[in-house]
Amino acid sequence: MLQHDYLNHFVNELANKYTVFFDIYRDEWLDDIPLSFIAQYRRRDERYMFTKKMKIYGVENQQLVFTTTSSNKVTLDALDNFHKSIESNLHEYTIKHQEHMSTVVIGLIVTDAPINYSVAKEVERYRKLKFLKFGLHGWAELYLAIVQPNEKDIIVHPKGKPFVLSIEKLLLEEMA
Numbered sequence: 001m002l003q004h005d006y007l008n009h010f011v012n013e014l015a016n017k018y019t020v021f022f023d024i025y026r027d028e029w030l031d032d033i034p035l036s037f038i039a040q041y042r043r044r045d046e047r048y049m050f051t052k053k054m055k056i057y058g059v060e061n062q063q064l065v066f067t068t069t070s071s072n073k074v075t076l077d078a079l080d081n082f083h084k085s086i087e088s089n090l091h092e093y094t095i096k097h098q099e100h101m102s103t104v105v106i107g108l109i110v111t112d113a114p115i116n117y118s119v120a121k122e123v124e125r126y127r128k129l130k131f132l133k134f135g136l137h138g139w140a141e142l143y144l145a146i147v148q149p150n151e152k153d154i155i156v157h158p159k160g161k162p163f164v165l166s167i168e169k170l171l172l173e174e175m176a
Helices: 001-017 076-093 117-125 159-173
Strands: 023-030 033-049 051-070 098-110 129-132 139-148 153-156
Touching: 001 023, 001 033, 001 051, 001 098, 001 159, 023 098, 033 076, 051 076, 076 098, 076 117, 076 129, 076 139, 098 159, 117 139, 117 153, 139 159, 153 159
Parallel strands: 051 098, 098 139
Antiparallel strands: 023 033, 033 051, 129 139, 139 153
């Protein structure tokens, strides 16, 4: 199997894993960046008193995964362009009302090229917390992650590790 075909196969398997709980939008664009897929998860919780007409509170949580593939070497400029595109388009994807609590956004780059040390350090350091309307409409946490399926490696900020566990499981399944 060619390396490019292997990347496409891995990304397709990854998107299929996300379909259980996420809505998947394939072949999307984020500014000028082609995305393999966008995975979107939404959850709403409400608490009531006595009947559903007496709602105490409602909370909405969301998770977004923007996935792109790269056969070329990932550079700091490409990384910077990717996270700036995510940040500038975040308002299109987040829930816009007072019951929104949190959104976790992961910019995922799947590549088969070797990763430069400075790029890896930048990805491990990148974590951004944005308060929406001064925190009245919740917050958004942004992470970057690089997955190398041929190396069976994931690079992400330590606080972003729980959000890429499903990818780690997919990599381990392919090893077996």
